[in-house]
Amino acid sequence: MFTLHIANKNYSSWSLRPWVLMRTLNIPFNEQLHPFDPDSNWTAYRAFSPSGKVPCLQDSEIHIWDSLAIAEYLAEAYPQVWPADKTARAWARSASAEMHSGFQALRNNCSMSCGHRIQLHTISPALQKDIARIDELWNEGLRKFGGAFLAGEKFTAVDAFFAPVAFRFQTYGLSLTGAAQEYLVRLLNLPAMQEWYASGLAETWREPEHEQEILAAGSLLADFRH
Numbered sequence: 001m002f003t004l005h006i007a008n009k010n011y012s013s014w015s016l017r018p019w020v021l022m023r024t025l026n027i028p029f030n031e032q033l034h035p036f037d038p039d040s041n042w043t044a045y046r047a048f049s050p051s052g053k054v055p056c057l058q059d060s061e062i063h064i065w066d067s068l069a070i071a072e073y074l075a076e077a078y079p080q081v082w083p084a085d086k087t088a089r090a091w092a093r094s095a096s097a098e099m100h101s102g103f104q105a106l107r108n109n110c111s112m113s114c115g116h117r118i119q120l121h122t123i124s125p126a127l128q129k130d131i132a133r134i135d136e137l138w139n140e141g142l143r144k145f146g147g148a149f150l151a152g153e154k155f156t157a158v159d160a161f162f163a164p165v166a167f168r169f170q171t172y173g174l175s176l177t178g179a180a181q182e183y184l185v186r187l188l189n190l191p192a193m194q195e196w197y198a199s200g201l202a203e204t205w206r207e208p209e210h211e212q213e214i215l216a217a218g219s220l221l222a223d224f225r226h
Contacts, residue, residue, distance in 0.1 A: 002029040003058040005048050007036050009200035010225065011210045013112040013164030015055045016196060017067040018074075021160035023192035027078055029057075036207040068100050071157040083151045091144070092151040092158035095137055099161045106130040110168045111213040114200035115225035118172050120218040131174060134165060138180035148186060155190070163187060167197070172218070201225050 004022065006015035022029050034054065037044065042052040049056035049065045056065040057073065064073045075081035083089045105126035123131075141150035141158070150158045166187045169175070176184055187193060201224055 002027070003032055004029045005032045005034060005045075005054055005056040005058065007034055007041075007054045008203055008205055008207065009033070009196055010114045010203050010205075011036065011112055011207060012054060013107075013167075014053070014067050016112075016164050016167075017160045018055050018057060018070045020163045020190070020192045020196060021071065021081065021157055022074070023195070024155045024160070024190060025078060025080055027074060035205045036210070038208055067161070068096065071096070071160070075157070080154065081157050083145075083154070083156050085145075085152065088145050088151040091141065092156055095141065095150065096158045096161040098137070099165070103130045103134070103165075106134075106165070106168065109217055110172045110174075111210060111217070112164055112168055113171055113210070113214045114167055114197050115223055116171050116214050116220065117222040117224070118214065118218040119221055120172055131176075134162075135176045135180050138162070138176065138183055139178055142179040142183055148183075150183070159187065163193060166193070171214075173221075 002022070004018060006012060006019055009015070019031070021027075032048075034041070034045065045052045045054065045056075048058065048063065050063060051065045053065065055067055055070060056063055057070045059073075064070050071081055083092050105124065109120070109124065109127050138150060145152045147153040149155050150162065166184055169184055170188060175181055188197075203225065
C-alpha cells in the first residue's frame with residue numbers, strides 16, 4: 001500500500017493536493033504526518049523525501065516527492081486521476097500546471113490556514129489579478145465541460161490542485177462569480193475536504209512562521225482551532 005508523507009493539515013497546502021485526490025478517488029494509502037519544525041525540516045524530512053519537502057508518496061522503495069509528479073505516478077495505475085476525454089484531460093493538465101507554478105501573489109498574501117478567518121488589510125493589484133484569473137479559469141472549465149467539477153462530472157486531479165485555493169478563499173473572505181462561486185462551496189463541502197478541515201482544526205501544533213504570515217495579512221476575525 002502507498003504511504004503518503006504530509007505535514008500539518010492546517011497549513012500544508014501542498015500536502016492537501018495528493019491527500020484529497022487519493023481520498024476522494026478511494027485510492028488506498030497510509031498517512032504519515034510530520035509536523036513542521038520551527039527551525040528547519042530539512043534533516044527530518046530527508047529521511048523520507050529526497051527534496052526535504054512534503055508531500056512525498058512512498059510506493060515500496062519508490063519515492064515520489066512532488067505533488068504534480070505524485071498525480072502523474074498515480075495515474076499510471078489509476079487512470080481516473082485525469083479526465084477520460086482527451087480535450088478535458090489536456091485542459092486539466094494545463095490548469096493544474098498553472099496552479100502548480102503560478103499564483104504567487106495568492107500564495108504570498110494568503111498563506112493557508114484552515115482555522116483562521118482574516119480580513120485582509122488590502123488586496124494588491126497582483127492579488128486581484130490572481131483572483132480574477134482563478135475566477136476566469138474555474139468558470140471556463142465548468143462551462144466548457146458542463147460538470148460539477150472543473151473538467152467534467154467527476155472529481156480529478158485538477159480539482160485536487162485547486163483544493164487549497166478553496167480553503168484560502170474561505171479563510172480570507174474572498175469570493176468569485178457565478179458558477180465558480182458555486183463550485184467553491186461544492187469543493188469545500190466534499191467529504192474529504194471536510195475530513196481534512198476537521199483534522200486541521202483539531203491540531204494543537206502552532207508553527208510561528210506560518211502564524212506570523214497569516215496574522216500579518218490582515219485583521220484576525222476568528223480562530224476556530226481547538
